[in-house]
Amino acid sequence: MQESVENLNFGKKRRALSSACLFFHGIGLMGISVHYILFPSVSLEYIAEAWDISLMRESSSIYILARNLVMTSAVYLGIWGATCSLLATLASSRTKKFLACGNLLAGVLVSIFSVFHPEAFAAARCRDSVDQALDCLRTAFIWHGPLLLLDLIAIIFAEAGPKLIRISDRSSILLNAQPGDEHIHTTGGQYTIKKINSHASLIQQDVVSGTGEDTKGD
Numbered sequence: 001m002q003e004s005v006e007n008l009n010f011g012k013k014r015r016a017l018s019s020a021c022l023f024f025h026g027i028g029l030m031g032i033s034v035h036y037i038l039f040p041s042v043s044l045e046y047i048a049e050a051w052d053i054s055l056m057r058e059s060s061s062i063y064i065l066a067r068n069l070v071m072t073s074a075v076y077l078g079i080w081g082a083t084c085s086l087l088a089t090l091a092s093s094r095t096k097k098f099l100a101c102g103n104l105l106a107g108v109l110v111s112i113f114s115v116f117h118p119e120a121f122a123a124a125r126c127r128d129s130v131d132q133a134l135d136c137l138r139t140a141f142i143w144h145g146p147l148l149l150l151d152l153i154a155i156i157f158a159e160a161g162p163k164l165i166r167i168s169d170r171s172s173i174l175l176n177a178q179p180g181d182e183h184i185h186t187t188g189g190q191y192t193i194k195k196i197n198s199h200a201s202l203i204q205q206d207v208v209s210g211t212g213e214d215t216k217g218d
Contacts, residue, residue, distance in 0.1 A: 033081060173202055
């Protein structure tokens with residue numbers, strides 16, 4: 001298929017959107033983390049209110065432990081959020097897609113386990129009936145929904161755009177290549193690979209002297 005070099009930046013905006021979604025996913029996690037660390041009691045009350053449960057008195061050992069668990073999980077959450085935001089600006093498209101898939105899987109599993117885990121369900125009412133279980137599931141996905149949406153967009157557009165643009169019989173442009181991708185498209189002949197910019201490489205098939213024939217590349 002013949003395509004022009006003008007398509008070189010095709011998909012760039014969508015890949016930028018994917019990176020932005022992963023970046024703001026990390027920012028969101030860091031924001032939640034900071035709030036949970038600074039205000040563990042208030043955060044615990046928000047969680048209890050969302051699941052329609054009443055907390056025990058603040059002097060009880062269970063309440064103290066729950067508050068500590070909120071703070072402890074928030075520390076890990078914040079560090080992972082910072083990691084996501086950093087990798088959103090530095091990592092390759094494939095790595096960003098992998099991170100977004102991991103975040104999406106984690107959010108879905110937490111939502112499901114909050115309702116259907118045999119011991120660690122969020123509220124006793126989730127076991128009362130099917131309707132209550134579905135209502136609990138809705139609550140879980142409301143909490144995680146915004147981040148799940150960001151993850152989904154990040155996955156869809158992480159590697160947007162064409163990979164290989166054919167210019168002529170012996171020349172192609174490879175876009176957004178990962179390490180080693182050039183060799184996938186250069187089997188069966190001799191090639192010259194030239195870096196055009198940070199996201200494109202020119203692949204030219206060399207003429208084999210003495211044979212009178214061009215090698216077949218792609």
